Amino acid sequence: MNDMTPIQTTLKDWETDQEVRWCPGCGDYAILKAVQRTLPQLGADPANTVFVSGIGCSSRFPYYIESYGFHTIHGRAPAFATGIKLANPALDVWLVTGDGDGLSIGGNHLMHVLRRNVNMQIMLFNNEIYGLTKGQYSPTSRVGTTTPSTPLGSVDRPANPCAFALGVGARFVARGFDVSKNLPDVLKAAHAHKGAAFVEIFQNCVVYNKDVFDAFAQPKGAEDRQLWLEDGKPMLFAKETKGLALDLENLELKVVDVVDGDWQAAGVLVHNVKNRSIAHMLVELPFGRFPMALGVLYDDPRPTYEEGVADEIARATAGKNTSLARLLAKGQTWTVEAEGGHPA
Amino acid sequence: MATQVADKPAQTSPTAAPDAVVVRFAGDSGDGMQLTGGQFTLSTALAGNDLATFPDFPAEIRAPQGTLFGVSAFQINFGSREINTAGDAPDVLVAMNPAALKVNLSALKPGGLIIADTGEFTQRNLDKAKYASNPIEDGSLAKWNVLAFDISALTVEAVKDFGLGNKDALRCKNMWTLGLALWMFDRDRQPLIDWLNAKFARKPELAGANIAALNAGHAYGETAELSGPLKKLHIDPVPAAPGLYRTITGAEAVSLGLVAGAQLAGLHMFFGGYPITPASSILHYLVKMKEFGVTTFQAEDEIAAICSAIGASYAGQLGVTSSSGPGIALKGEAMGLAVMTELPLVIVNSQRGGPSTGLPTKTEQSDLYQAVYGRNGDAPIPVISARSPSDVFEVAIEACRIAVEYMTPVILLTDGYIANAAEPWKVPDPETFAPFKAQFLTEKNDGDRLLPYARDTKGARPWIKPGTPGLMHRIGGIEKNQGTGNIDYSPENHQAMTDARKAKIDGIVVPDQDVSLGDAKGRLAVVGWGSTYGPIRRAVDNARAKGLSVSHIHVRNIWPLPRNLGDLLKGFDKVLVPEMNTGQFKTVLRDQLLVDAESLTKTSGQPFQIAELDAAIAKFFDGVPGNEGGAVEPNSQQLPNPVAGYDDGSLKAGGDAQ
Numbered sequence A: 001m002n003d004m005t006p007i008q009t010t011l012k013d014w015e016t017d018q019e020v021r022w023c024p025g026c027g028d029y030a031i032l033k034a035v036q037r038t039l040p041q042l043g044a045d046p047a048n049t050v051f052v053s054g055i056g057c058s059s060r061f062p063y064y065i066e067s068y069g070f071h072t073i074h075g076r077a078p079a080f081a082t083g084i085k086l087a088n089p090a091l092d093v094w095l096v097t098g099d100g101d102g103l104s105i106g107g108n109h110l111m112h113v114l115r116r117n118v119n120m121q122i123m124l125f126n127n128e129i130y131g132l133t134k135g136q137y138s139p140t141s142r143v144g145t146t147t148p149s150t151p152l153g154s155v156d157r158p159a160n161p162c163a164f165a166l167g168v169g170a171r172f173v174a175r176g177f178d179v180s181k182n183l184p185d186v187l188k189a190a191h192a193h194k195g196a197a198f199v200e201i202f203q204n205c206v207v208y209n210k211d212v213f214d215a216f217a218q219p220k221g222a223e224d225r226q227l228w229l230e231d232g233k234p235m236l237f238a239k240e241t242k243g244l245a246l247d248l249e250n251l252e253l254k255v256v257d258v259v260d261g262d263w264q265a266a267g268v269l270v271h272n273v274k275n276r277s278i279a280h281m282l283v284e285l286p287f288g289r290f291p292m293a294l295g296v297l298y299d300d301p302r303p304t305y306e307e308g309v310a311d312e313i314a315r316a317t318a319g320k321n322t323s324l325a326r327l328l329a330k331g332q333t334w335t336v337e338a339e340g341g342h343p344a
Numbered sequence B: 001m002a003t004q005v006a007d008k009p010a011q012t013s014p015t016a017a018p019d020a021v022v023v024r025f026a027g028d029s030g031d032g033m034q035l036t037g038g039q040f041t042l043s044t045a046l047a048g049n050d051l052a053t054f055p056d057f058p059a060e061i062r063a064p065q066g067t068l069f070g071v072s073a074f075q076i077n078f079g080s081r082e083i084n085t086a087g088d089a090p091d092v093l094v095a096m097n098p099a100a101l102k103v104n105l106s107a108l109k110p111g112g113l114i115i116a117d118t119g120e121f122t123q124r125n126l127d128k129a130k131y132a133s134n135p136i137e138d139g140s141l142a143k144w145n146v147l148a149f150d151i152s153a154l155t156v157e158a159v160k161d162f163g164l165g166n167k168d169a170l171r172c173k174n175m176w177t178l179g180l181a182l183w184m185f186d187r188d189r190q191p192l193i194d195w196l197n198a199k200f201a202r203k204p205e206l207a208g209a210n211i212a213a214l215n216a217g218h219a220y221g222e223t224a225e226l227s228g229p230l231k232k233l234h235i236d237p238v239p240a241a242p243g244l245y246r247t248i249t250g251a252e253a254v255s256l257g258l259v260a261g262a263q264l265a266g267l268h269m270f271f272g273g274y275p276i277t278p279a280s281s282i283l284h285y286l287v288k289m290k291e292f293g294v295t296t297f298q299a300e301d302e303i304a305a306i307c308s309a310i311g312a313s314y315a316g317q318l319g320v321t322s323s324s325g326p327g328i329a330l331k332g333e334a335m336g337l338a339v340m341t342e343l344p345l346v347i348v349n350s351q352r353g354g355p356s357t358g359l360p361t362k363t364e365q366s367d368l369y370q371a372v373y374g375r376n377g378d379a380p381i382p383v384i385s386a387r388s389p390s391d392v393f394e395v396a397i398e399a400c401r402i403a404v405e406y407m408t409p410v411i412l413l414t415d416g417y418i419a420n421a422a423e424p425w426k427v428p429d430p431e432t433f434a435p436f437k438a439q440f441l442t443e444k445n446d447g448d449r450l451l452p453y454a455r456d457t458k459g460a461r462p463w464i465k466p467g468t469p470g471l472m473h474r475i476g477g478i479e480k481n482q483g484t485g486n487i488d489y490s491p492e493n494h495q496a497m498t499d500a501r502k503a504k505i506d507g508i509v510v511p512d513q514d515v516s517l518g519d520a521k522g523r524l525a526v527v528g529w530g531s532t533y534g535p536i537r538r539a540v541d542n543a544r545a546k547g548l549s550v551s552h553i554h555v556r557n558i559w560p561l562p563r564n565l566g567d568l569l570k571g572f573d574k575v576l577v578p579e580m581n582t583g584q585f586k587t588v589l590r591d592q593l594l595v596d597a598e599s600l601t602k603t604s605g606q607p608f609q610i611a612e613l614d615a616a617i618a619k620f621f622d623g624v625p626g627n628e629g630g631a632v633e634p635n636s637q638q639l640p641n642p643v644a645g646y647d648d649g650s651l652k653a654g655g656d657a658q
Ligand code: SF4
Pocket: A021, A022, A023, A025, A026, A027, A028, A057, A127, A131, A132, A204, A205, A206, A207, A208
C-alpha cells in the first residue's frame, strides 16, 4: 500500500482496450473483475499503479488493467518489482504470479521479496497446473495428478504457498479464491498492509485442471468447508455450529462443536492476525479434516526494505559534499607542474 | 599509461639506470604486502615515474601462516618512460618467507635480485613451504643475486624503544622493507612518514615504531651497498601532462565512470549485483558512493541482480548490473527482455577464465562471443571494451551514453586484470564531459494517442516513467506492435520490429577507428581489444624501433564496429589479432569485415608477455633486416599468482572462488 491521495475512478477506468485472451470460463476473469472492482474502492491512481508479472496465464494480467504494466520473464517478477520500488517507492506495485511462475522457476525470488519485505501486493494465482504450456503438473499439484508429463500420476508432494510465504518471513498472508465475493476485501486488506502482502488466490483452470477446488469453493455446502477468518472474531464456520480450538495436548488445532452459539464454552479461538504461531497452524490445516482457512491469516507489519534503504542513503548522504570533482580526486593525489613534468 | 619491463635485466650500476624496473613484494597474507606495495606505488607516483601494478589482495579470511597458498604478492613496473603493463618478469623479488620465495621464484629474471628475510627461513617455515633444504644455503639460487639477512631481528631491534610486544614489533617488518626499497630507488621518505603519522595519530607509539623501522631499513641500504650486491638506482621522472594525478584500479575506475555517466545523464543510478570474483569490488566501491545518487542492491542471485536493474530503469533510474562470465550467462534471458522493452541498462562483465567456473581469479577475454552473440533470438546489444584501469572510466561513461541515448542495454567488457591492476590517472575535470541528459516523455506523443514504441531519428523509443499522469501503457517480453507496444504476433510486425531493433544498434554512432601507434598503411596491423592494449603497444613499439612496418590498432567499440575499420585494415598486407581466448574477435572481424585476420591466442589465465608478442610479430618479417631474435617460451608466471584471493572475500585462488 502507499500513502496517497485517493483518486475517484470506476471499474471502467481500469479496463484496457485489449482483448482478454484467457479461455472462456477461466477463473482469471473473476479475479480480474475483483481487482478492477477493488482499485476504485482503494482510491488508487492508475498513473501511480504498476502491475508486474512473470510468465504464465495469470501473468497476462497487466495487459488488462489500465495502469502501468510490465510483463516480465518467467519467475522473475519479484526482482523487477523490487527494482521498481527501490527506484520509486511512491509507486503502488501489484505483483501477479502463478504456482509455476512463483513457486517453481521463481521460488527463489518470491522467497526474497517476502523476506526483504518490499512494500507491494503479491497475488499468486494457484490453479495447481501449468496452463499456458498445456497442462503439465505444477509444484502445487496434488499427488497423483495425471497430466501429459505425469501420465501415471505425479508422485512428488505439493508445496503449500501460504506455508511457504509464512516460512520465509512474510508479514502478511491471506487466501481467497477466484469467484469468492470476499476477494475484494482480502485484496483491500493486502493493500492496507505496509510491506510485502502475500495473497494466494485459488483459481479454476477450466481447461486443464477443472474444478479441483470445488470441494470447498462450490457454493453448495460452502459454509461447512470454508472458514473465513476475521481479526478479533471467533474462528467459526458451519453456520457458527463449529469452530477451531486449541488441542493443548498435541499443540495443534481441532474442530469443536458449538452448542447454542456459546463458542466461548467450546473454547473456540479468537483470530488474532498478529499471532504468528496460530498463523503457522492455520496455513497448514489439512483440508478435509478441517475447513479451508480463508481471509487474512496473518498481518503484522514490520519496516519495509525500501524504507531501510532510503534511510541508509539519507544517513550516508547527510552533510556530504556531492561534487563529482571531489569524488574523482579522492585519496592520495599529486600534481604535475606545467614545465619539466616534475611532480610537486 | 601502464608498464613494461626493461628489455635487458636491470642494470645495477648507478651510472646506467634502466628506463624501467619491475619489483615484486611477496609475503604471507598477514605480512602487509599490499600495503607495502600500495605505499611504494604512491612513492613511485610521487617520484614522477609512470607505473602499472598488479596487486593480489589478501583474503579477508586469513590462510594458515607460512603456507604456499597463504602467499600474497604485489608487482609494480615503473620507469622513466611510458609503462603499459605490470611487467613480464620481476627484476627484484622481495620474499618475506620461504613460501613467498617458492611461489614467486620462477617468475624472476635470471640475474635478478632476491631480498629475503632469513629470520623467517626456519625449519618450520621451510617445511610449510615444502622445501627439503634451505634454498638460501643450498646453492639452488645460484642464477640470481641474493641479499639474505635477518629483517625480522633488525626490525625488532629498530623498534625496541617503543615498548611493543614481539608480535607488534614484527608487524613493522613491512615498513622496514619498504624503507630499504625506498633507499634502493632513491626515494623521499617524508610522504610515508606523514602518512604513518596520520594513520596512527591515536597510537603515537605505533607511528613512532613504524617510522623507526622505515628509517632503519633505509639506513640498512647504505650499509649493504658498501658490502654486497645492492645498488642505489635512480629512475628519472617520465614526462607527463601537467595536472592532478592519483592511482586508480579498474574496479574503482569503472565505478567512478558509472557514477559520472549517470550524473551526465541527469539520473540516479541503480546497481544490482551479486557477489562474484572478480567483479564484486565494483559493488564494494559503489556502496560507498550513496551520496552521489547511487542505490546498490545485493540481489539473491545474478538473475535478480539484472532484473532489479531493469526494473529500476523502467522506473526512471539508470540500471546497472555487473558480473563475470558465469553470472553473465545467467543474465542472458533478462538481457533479451531489456532488448525487447528497449530500456537503458549497463551490463559490466569483468571477464575471467572460463568455461563454467573456470579460473575465477585469472584473466581472459573469452566472453566476447557471449557478449556479441550470446542470447536467444535476434537480440543485438552494443558492446564496448576497456583497455586499462584508467581507460575504463571513460568507457563506462560512453556505455551510459549509448544506453540512455539509444534506449538499449550495453555490455561493457573489462577483465580480471584490469579490475585489479592500478596505474596513475590524470584526474579528469567533470566539466569537460558533454552531458547527455535523459529525456522522459511527459505527454502523449501522437495527438491524443500514446505510442510507446514510436522512434526518434536514432531509432530510440521514448522513456516513459510509471507515475506519469495519462501515459499508462503496458510493456513486456512478447513481441509488440511497432507503435502502440500492444501484443502483436503478426508476421509483418515481427519482421519490422526485428529490423528496427537491429537498425537501431547498427546505427549507433561510434568514433572512427584511429591507429594507436604507427602508420595507417603497412605490412602488418596488430589489432587488439581490451587489456591486451599494453603488451601490444610495447611490442609494436619494439618492432617499429627495429624499422619494421607494423601498426597497432586498438578497437574499443566491438559492436557495432567503427565504420571505417574495414577500409583501414585493407591498407595492411596482414592483420594479426592477439587475444586471450581462442580467436573470438578475429571471428567477428572476419564475419563483419571479410578481412583475412590471423589469430595469436593465449589462454593460460595470464596476460600476454611483450616477448611473446615480439616473437609473433617477428614471424611476419622473416628475412627482413633488423628482425633478429628468437622464439620465446611462454611464461605462465609473469604476474603474481593471486593465491590469497581477492578483497571480495573469495577464498584462495586456484579454484575455490566463485
Ligand atoms: S489454460 Fe487454464 S488458467 Fe490458462 S487461461 Fe485457460 S483456463 Fe485459464
